[in-house]
Amino acid sequence: SDGLGPRLLLAMLAPPRGAGGNLPQGGAAGPRPCSPEELAAIARLVELHEIPEAKIWLSAGLSAFLYLYTSILGCRPGKVVVSSGLPMGAGLGSSAAFSVSLSGALLMAAGVVCAEGAVAGTEWQLLGKDHLELVNTWAFQGEKIIHGKPSGIDNAVSTFGSMIKFKKGELTNLKSGNPVKMLITDTRVGRNTKALVAGVSERASRHPDSMASVFHAVDTISEELSSIVELAATDEIAMTSKEEKLAELMEMNQGLLQCMGVSHSSIETVLRSTLKYNLVSKLTGAGGGGCVLTLIPTLLPKLVLEKVTTELESHGFRCFKVEVGGQGLQLHQG
Structure with a gap:
């Protein structure tokens, strides 16, 4: 922990026999809702970790991770390290920041998106508008797994930054x-x-x-x-x-x-x-x-x-x- 938020190590290994048969297999043409069968398969995998009720945010985050990872990269092995400066479950959009960061990194690893610029004087790279839109749409699917019926504003702010007015799915930069x-x-x-x-x-x-x-x-x-x-x-x-x-x-x-x-x-x-x-x-x-x-x-x-x-x-x-x-x-x- 860095004093505010957690540091997680997520490893994607081959799922136990029969536990992940209905998981997404990667190569999705674009973001789509998680099907009931896929959600059930993900839930079975999460249950194997016996995460306590007090850490429900971890179960939700792990479910979103499994969905995004398998949808974008499939079930191939991999390791993802997540560190956060935001407190979890505190109303600061930590789940959206997680979904956006994860979606961006996975899409970059899959070669679906690429940097189109950089922040002056830093090693941080920026995506173009179309690629940001794609990341945002994937992240929204992750947010739906975590929250059920999110508004979409948290993932939009995390993706595009700035101040945003959000109304009926329409984003306006302020x-x-x-x-x-x-x-x-x-x-x-x-x-x-x-x-x-x-x-x-x-x-x-x-x-x-x-x-x-x-x-x-x-x-x-x-x-x-x-x-x-x-x-x-x-x-x-x-x-x-x-x-x-x-x-x-x-x-x-x-x-x-x-x-x-x-x-x-x-x-x-x-x-x-x-x-x-x-x-x-x-x-x-x-x-x-x-x-x-x-x-x-x-x-x-x-x-x-x-x-x-x-x-x-x-x-x-x-x-x-x-x-x-x-x-x-x-x-x-x-």
Whole structure:
């Protein structure tokens, strides 16, 4: 472990007799959903490892690995080392980053994709748009195995980078006029995304009209936020006004997420702690624990940020400061 996330060694060996008869055989013309027969074969292989319930994320990740590996490369032997700087099951898209990285590496190994450029001054290589699209589609199939019915936004962000607006399968890159800085607080409370998503669906089926209004409000907030993000603030007054609007939208969004039933006592602790310093926070990911985002205003004194971080860490949480947006998939050939 590197202190945040795990380091895994995945070895693809010949499956035990009868255990993997229905596994994908590689050479797929393109990404496709995992069939029930293939999923059952993968489940049998995963069960052989007797992974405890507390590490359900590992079972899900191993299932996605087996599907992607066998679909792209077949059942030939191989070794894959995965190291992560992201906490698992915390709402930061670690499963999507895993699926995207794995898909990109496997497609490169299969000779299906190739680098078309490099990051200046580094050994990291970049893929062209068409190849990134292919990686993203494969990664989405891996995400479906892990989460059931993912939105597709996490794998899209991991693949293409930057800030992305995602609506009904359509991706729009947002060009931020100014950096948006956040404090990420990891509550260290694990949760099952698939179960949380199912819980929201069940609530929606019990209260269809009310939940439809909640979903509509979330959509409206997302549209307004994406417009504000792209505004360029040219002075401190404009920047403060922009950040105040972002904070209000985050606050409203968190309230709606609470209506969906996906908050958690650990999340509420973060909200109360940051509110003491007039900072606004909201959960990220599926909720139920995981991570919380806190908007860091440009003019926030460094001492205040240190104080709120210290208070959050006193609750057993861990914090790290980030800037929203960045490079997507990059490949390195050793």
